[in-house]
Amino acid sequence: MAEASRSEKYTGPYAAQQERYYRLFGGAKAKARDFSEATGNPKAIGDGLVRMKDTVPGGWAQALPLARGETLRVVNTQGTPGVSLVFYNAKDRSERFNAGDTVKIQWNARLSRGRVLFSDMGRVLASITDDTYGRNDALAGGSSQASNADKYGNAALRNTRDNFILLASKNGLDKRDIPPCLTLFAPVGVDGAGRFRWEGEGAAPGDHVDLRAELDLLVFISNAPHPLAPGDYDPKDIDLLIWKSPPPAVDDFCRTATEEAIRGFENNARYLAALGEA
Numbered sequence: 001m002a003e004a005s006r007s008e009k010y011t012g013p014y015a016a017q018q019e020r021y022y023r024l025f026g027g028a029k030a031k032a033r034d035f036s037e038a039t040g041n042p043k044a045i046g047d048g049l050v051r052m053k054d055t056v057p058g059g060w061a062q063a064l065p066l067a068r069g070e071t072l073r074v075v076n077t078q079g080t081p082g083v084s085l086v087f088y089n090a091k092d093r094s095e096r097f098n099a100g101d102t103v104k105i106q107w108n109a110r111l112s113r114g115r116v117l118f119s120d121m122g123r124v125l126a127s128i129t130d131d132t133y134g135r136n137d138a139l140a141g142g143s144s145q146a147s148n149a150d151k152y153g154n155a156a157l158r159n160t161r162d163n164f165i166l167l168a169s170k171n172g173l174d175k176r177d178i179p180p181c182l183t184l185f186a187p188v189g190v191d192g193a194g195r196f197r198w199e200g201e202g203a204a205p206g207d208h209v210d211l212r213a214e215l216d217l218l219v220f221i222s223n224a225p226h227p228l229a230p231g232d233y234d235p236k237d238i239d240l241l242i243w244k245s246p247p248p249a250v251d252d253f254c255r256t257a258t259e260e261a262i263r264g265f266e267n268n269a270r271y272l273a274a275l276g277e278a
Contacts, residue, residue, distance in 0.1 A: 006063060007142040024107070024259060041071055041129040041210050041245045051241040056223045058235030061163035063171055064242070065090060066217040068277075070128065071210050071245035073098070074221070076185050078236035079205040082226030084142040084181040087125045090216040091275070093173060095121045099138040099180040111136045116258050116264060117182065123271060125217060125262040127254035130210035130246070132201045137186035140196045140228060147227040151155045157233050163222035171218065184209050186226045198228040212245055212254075214268055 010018040051070065056062050058080060066072055072082055089095035098120040103109045105118065113131040114123045128136075142160025149155035164178045185203035188196055223238050248255060255265050272278045 016033050022095070034150070041212065043130060045073075045241065045243050049243045049245075050241055051244065052240070053238045056221060056238050056240060058237055059158035059224055061160075061167055061220065061222045061224075062240070063167045063218065063220050064240070065210075066126075066213040066219050066242060068213050068216050069245065069247065071212045072126075072219060072241055073208050073210050073241040073243065074184055075206065075208045075239040075241070076133070076203045077205060077239050079203050079207070080185070080223065080236035080238060081202045081229030081231070082137075082142075082183045082186045082224070083238055084164075084183045084224065084226075085211075086179055086181045086220045087119075088218040088220075089119065089121075089123075089125065090218045093177070093218065095119045095123070095172075096177070096179045097182065099182065102182075103138050106258055110134075110137055111138055111182065114253055116254055116257070116261050117211075118170060118264055120179075121267070122264060123267045124214045124261065126211045126213055127248075127252075128209065129212045129254060130208070133185050133207040135185070135187035135199075136209065137183045137188040138180070138224065140183070140186075140226070142181045142183060142222060143224050143227045143273070148167040151227065152233045154233070158224055158235075160222040160224045163224060164220055167220045181222075183226050186229070188226070188228060196228060197250075198226070198230055202229070209246075212248075214265070215272075229254060 059073060087097040096119060098118050102118045106115055112134040113128055115128050117126045119125050144159050144161035145155040148157045148159050165175045168174055168177055185207060187199045189199040191197050223235055225235050254263060269278060
């Protein structure tokens with residue numbers, strides 16, 4: 001539907017649903033333009049706030065706990081083409097990241113600063129409070145033996161699917177518990193035929209993404225290239241920092257970005273109250 005016609009009066013049996021759809025869509029687009037000016041986590045981390053620093057070598061993976069109110073900073077130290085993550089509620093691991101809902105109900109497949117990561121229970125697991133690159137993929141998924149065999153001619157290369165299966169086995173889960181992932185630093189788009197493609201330049205060395213935990217989380221991180229990344233198989237090291245970020249303000253831009261985000265945080269509040277952690 002053309003932009004001009006979206007303000008017209010809708011008719012027919014689904015008029016109310018059409019009006020609501022385009023109202024939410026328009027509101028999300030308007031908010032997205034404000035994210036670059038909104039204040040969030042500071043880019044410079046103060047002394048004494050960092051709980052953990054670590055390096056994940058190219059091709060390898062790590063699982064780590066992230067407490068509510070902490071921020072995980074993923075630093076693409078050398079410009080590697082993609083870092084994949086999945087998220088679980090640490091108190092109930094049957095609740096995990098839902099890539100489809102995260103994209104669908106925020107009206108944006110190019111997740112970046114200001115967006116939140118939804119669980120399959122309608123709650124917000126984490127907020128993207130800073131992102132110096134701006135293109136993160138929740139559609140194409142991570143690499144696998146099959147994708148490495150197809151792209152590089154070698155199924156034995158380390159890949160995200162096997163990395164996540166290994167981490168799951170070490171944390172009381174199995175491969176059935178691995179949801180579709182979020183891949184940072186991955187400029188994935190769609191061509192005219194509806195096929196996924198890698199668009200433009202990848203991340204520059206030093207680009208980072210900040211993910212603030214909105215519930216206590218278990219996070220799996222796989223440092224293997226995105227299956228659409230150009231070039232040879234050559235994953236580079238990444239750095240991880242976990243730090244105590246400042247409490248979000250009432251008008252925090254991630255929490256108020258869309259009506260759906262507001263409802264997600266309302267669901268969080270009810271859940272935390274039931275746990276006695278509000």
